Amino acid sequence: MPIFLILLFLLVQPAAADLSIIGHATVPLLDQATLQRIYTGKTVALNGVRLTPVNFPPNHPLRTQFLRNYLERDENDYTGYWTVRCYVGKGVPPQELHSVTEVLHFIANTAGAIGYIDDSDLTPEVKVLLKK
Amino acid sequence: MIAHIQHHCLGLLLVTFGLLVVSLTALADVKLSGFGTLGGAISDQDFIYQRFIDNSGTLYRDSVIGVQLDVTHQNGWGLTLQAKAGASTHNDTDWEAVLNWAFLSWRPANDWLLRAGRLRLPLMLHSANSDVGVTFPFARLPTELYSLLPTVDMNGLSVAKTWLTETTEWTLEGYLGKTHADWRYYLRDGLEPLFPSGAMFLAYDFEMIGAVLSRISERHTWRVGIHHTTAAWDVGPTPIRFPFVPLMPGSTLGYYKVSPELPGPPIRYAENYDIYLFTLGTEIRLPQQWQLTIEYGRRHFTEAVVGADTHAGYLSLSKHIGRWTPYCYWAGIRSDNQGLNLAKAMNRNQLPATVPGAALINMTQRAGADLIDPYEQKSLALGTAYHLSRTSSFKLEWLHTRTGALSSFVNAPFGEDSGGRQINVFSLSYSHTF
Numbered sequence: 001m002p003i004f005l006i007l008l009f010l011l012v013q014p015a016a017a018d019l020s021i022i023g024h025a026t027v028p029l030l031d032q033a034t035l036q037r038i039y040t041g042k043t044v045a046l047n048g049v050r051l052t053p054v055n056f057p058p059n060h061p062l063r064t065q066f067l068r069n070y071l072e073r074d075e076n077d078y079t080g081y082w083t084v085r086c087y088v089g090k091g092v093p094p095q096e097l098h099s100v101t102e103v104l105h106f107i108a109n110t111a112g113a114i115g116y117i118d119d120s121d122l123t124p125e126v127k128v129l130l131k132k
Numbered sequence: 133m134i135a136h137i138q139h140h141c142l143g144l145l146l147v148t149f150g151l152l153v154v155s156l157t158a159l160a161d162v163k164l165s166g167f168g169t170l171g172g173a174i175s176d177q178d179f180i181y182q183r184f185i186d187n188s189g190t191l192y193r194d195s196v197i198g199v200q201l202d203v204t205h206q207n208g209w210g211l212t213l214q215a216k217a218g219a220s221t222h223n224d225t226d227w228e229a230v231l232n233w234a235f236l237s238w239r240p241a242n243d244w245l246l247r248a249g250r251l252r253l254p255l256m257l258h259s260a261n262s263d264v265g266v267t268f269p270f271a272r273l274p275t276e277l278y279s280l281l282p283t284v285d286m287n288g289l290s291v292a293k294t295w296l297t298e299t300t301e302w303t304l305e306g307y308l309g310k311t312h313a314d315w316r317y318y319l320r321d322g323l324e325p326l327f328p329s330g331a332m333f334l335a336y337d338f339e340m341i342g343a344v345l346s347r348i349s350e351r352h353t354w355r356v357g358i359h360h361t362t363a364a365w366d367v368g369p370t371p372i373r374f375p376f377v378p379l380m381p382g383s384t385l386g387y388y389k390v391s392p393e394l395p396g397p398p399i400r401y402a403e404n405y406d407i408y409l410f411t412l413g414t415e416i417r418l419p420q421q422w423q424l425t426i427e428y429g430r431r432h433f434t435e436a437v438v439g440a441d442t443h444a445g446y447l448s449l450s451k452h453i454g455r456w457t458p459y460c461y462w463a464g465i466r467s468d469n470q471g472l473n474l475a476k477a478m479n480r481n482q483l484p485a486t487v488p489g490a491a492l493i494n495m496t497q498r499a500g501a502d503l504i505d506p507y508e509q510k511s512l513a514l515g516t517a518y519h520l521s522r523t524s525s526f527k528l529e530w531l532h533t534r535t536g537a538l539s540s541f542v543n544a545p546f547g548e549d550s551g552g553r554q555i556n557v558f559s560l561s562y563s564h565t566f
Binding site: 037042044045076079080083084086090091092095112 | 165204210237294521
């Protein structure tokens with residue numbers, strides 16, 4: 001019976017999207033540690049290229065998954081980190097874009113732009129930088 | 133006055149330049165954010181503690197509201213403006229709006245950050261974000277330590293260099309600047325006509341230089357700083373030693389000459405106070421979501437014998453339990469022996485009524501003790517923060533303070549002492565950022 005319930009639970013869980021970290025063609029491939037530094041404001045340039053990371057708004061499913069899988073933080077922790085950093089005058093959190101279309105358009109047209117997206121929405125205009 | 137005008141001109145220049153930056157580029161990211169705390173505090177005493185708190189309650193001590201504008205350009209330049217409204221730093225009755233921050237920043241590379249303009253000093257762990265209540269669990273930061281200087285804002289330059297290792301971030305930040313601020317004193321008896329009784333705010337020009345080294349890892353933050361400040365009184369040289377004038381040679385009966393009108397050898401003056409600050413702080417994350425925070429600050433006056441020459445610190449233990457962060461802290465401040473002993477000696481020095489002019493001289497002694505700005509007190513706080521979200525929280529705190537010989541945080545009633553007091557303060561506040 002318990003095994004049956006576990007299987008049932010797994011079956012009714014919504015499938016988590018497969019995320020890819022994407023960027024403008026000018027951005028080099030990334031490892032996870034570098035990605036974490038970029039999204040916490042510690043790294044602002046790579047190989048001479050100025051970086052512009054973008055996020056979805058808080059509690060967006062893709063953002064939640066990105067924070068958990070790539071930054072290894074939860075929303076509260078991440079928001080709290082940036083609240084302090086912003087109010088000690090050491091920078092502001094990544095710009096927030098509201099739709100997949102906006103993200104794809106911004107990244108395709110902005111040198112140094114970085115974001116993340118569901119694999120099913122990938123287009124040839126953006127470069128995959130990291131995939132877990 | 134000239135300094136005020138200079139500061140306003142600097143702010144205006146920065147704002148103009150900032151608007152130019154914004155208008156010239158389409159690549160700038162503009163972010164407007166804000167913060168606020170509505171905080172009430174009431175004590176069980178009928179005298180005032182920490183400028184505003186007594187048994188009739190106050191919203192002045194902890195309430196503040198502010199907005200911040202950040203403009204960042206992809207090329208690494210940025211502009212930050214922060215304005216806030218809160219209790220005035222020039223009197224105990226008004227609210228005022230001030231421009232806390234107005235600086236240009238430049239990140240030429242990952243490991244360098246340069247800032248110029250109106251900045252906040254990196255004195256203690258929470259000095260830079262002390263107005264933003266959601267960034268720390270306490271209802272208010274321990275006054276004993278967070279009052280090292282009358283202001284933590286300055287006009288100047290700051291350069292920070294960061295070294296990142298796999299697990300640790302080291303940052304060395306140096307700064308240089310000037311500011312104009314009021315240092316608050318409270319005189320029970322007054323020293324007419326120069327100093328009337330009550331709260332008074334003496335204006336000083338501060339010149340500051342310092343460096344702070346911090347080490348941040350996933351579980352620990354360490355910070356150590358050394359700072360030097362000169363404080364020049366607006367109206368002229370600052371008294372640094374008050375001579376004792378015996379009524380008869382060799383006698384212990386006499387008075388401290390705290391006013392130039394009194395007979396006796398001259399009071400020693402200096403062009404300015406020469407102040408060194410040493411700061412040390414750590415936050416340590418312990419197992420089971422416990423956190424230990426310890427901060428210490430030493431304020432040393434090189435020539436002057438004053439009560440503001442202090443040792444201060446606090447130790448806090450907190451624990452995250454879901455939305456709650458209960459905490460307790462112990463805080464203390466004590467003037468260095470020389471300054472405290474002088475203040476105590478002045479305070480208790482009373483000539484017998486048979487001496488001509490004794491009443492007036494006795495009044496000058498108590499006023500002198502207050503002007504020396506002595507501190508000796510300990511506090512214990514128990515409280516909790518309740519986080520509605522990461523951007524808003526309620527806080528509740530009970531603070532119990534005991535003063536030693538004297539404490540300038542207390543407005544002692546006329547003819548009485550600030551020492552030997554026990555004060556209970558109850559605080560409730562709501563903090564929010566948006």
